[in-house]
Amino acid sequence: MVVFSFWQRLLMALINSQKKKTGVIAPKRFVQRLKKQNELFRSYMHQDAHEFLNFLLNELVDILEKEDQAAKKEGETLSPSEKTVNGPKNPQANGVQKEPLVTWVHKNFQGILTNETRCLRCETVTARDEAFFDLSLDIEQNSSITSCLKNFSSTETLNAEDKFFCDKCCSLQEAQKRMKIKKPPHILVIHLKRFKYIEQLGRYKKLSYRVVFPLELKLSNTVEDADSEYSLFAVVVHVGSGPNHGHYVSLVKSHNHWLFFDDENVEMIDESAVQTFFGSAQEYSSNTDHGYILFYESLGANKS
Structure with a gap:
């Protein structure tokens, strides 16, 4: 966690150096590091918030x-007595396959999707799992997150040219x-x-x-068919009429209050104001502030 402890110390130092009791901090060093890491963000073109995420x-x-790998390599250079104190250096030494590293990113953001394909001839179901950090949903006019899910x-x-090759039937079949989830x-x-x-x-x-995103969401389309309850805590809003220009603002719920972030301007807003970012009911509207990325937190995680 060396990188994050550095940014934490930097953030605290910037906060302590502020003359005002309240205010904002320009993430200049973060942006500089970002541009150094990825040339995609080095230009002044409008960038997509989803790609950035x-x-x-x-x-x-x-x-x-x-x-994690560097820490393990450092452990391998320890003396025999130090290895005994700190435990075995290599979990694979006894022929046991090491599990992949599960970071706090995986613990918080990763879910598992299962892709099920049923052969209409033999009824065999083929399932393939894949991990995801976010769900990209197609949208329709005057819909909701529930209907999109x-x-x-x-x-x-x-069917036709898209037939599925069934391993049991050993041939292409309708499926x-x-x-x-x-x-x-x-x-x-x-x-x-x-x-x-x-x-x-x-x-x-x-x-x-116009896509309605509720403050409380029940995720019912899971494999177990058991509802998972979520609470909305952040929204990234795209402001603008097209994909090649515009601006991003954010809504964040903190200590039971909703805050509106627009660059250096931060203000408290009423919870009812969240619905103004659902979108436009008509195709042509002067409102260009639309919810783009939604962040929901599991209520079950809070209880545990």
Whole structure:
């Protein structure tokens, strides 16, 4: 945790050096490090918040894994007496396969999806699991997160040129496919796919659709068919009419109060103001402030 302890010390130093009791801190050194790590963020072009989130989480995992490997290499250089005190240096020494490192990023953000495909001839179900840090959902006009999640898990028929190769039948067969959540994460991150490529226009267009995201969410489309309850605690809002320009602001719930973050401006807002970022009920509207990335926290995690 060397990297994070550094940033924590830096943050505390900046806070203590502030002349005012309250205020904001410009993340200049963080941005400098970010541009150094990834050339994608070195230009002055409008960047996508979802791409940044994916980069940040994966970069954090890489840093933690490298620190873990460095710590183990350091342990291998210890003297025999030090090894005895600190335990065995290599879990694989006895032929036991080492488990992959589970970081705090995995513990908080990672969930498991299962992709089920049912052969319509022999009824054999083939399941394949995959990990995820966020769910990207297609959206429709005047819909809700619940309906978007149902569409995400809806059954799709594979036929014609899309037939499924069934291992039991040893041939291509018609099949039904669906995606379900096998293991819900502690922090459920939902990305609303507001930018869609329009072939007629030859470019991406922002969908200003009204999508209702509730303060309390029940996740019912899981493998166990047991409801998982979540509470909304943060929203990233895209401000602007298109994908190549605009601005991002954030809503964050802290100590039972909602705060609105717009660069150096931070103000408290009423909880009811969250619904103003659902989107526009009409295709053409002057409102360009739309919820883009949603962060939900498991209520079960809070109880435990």
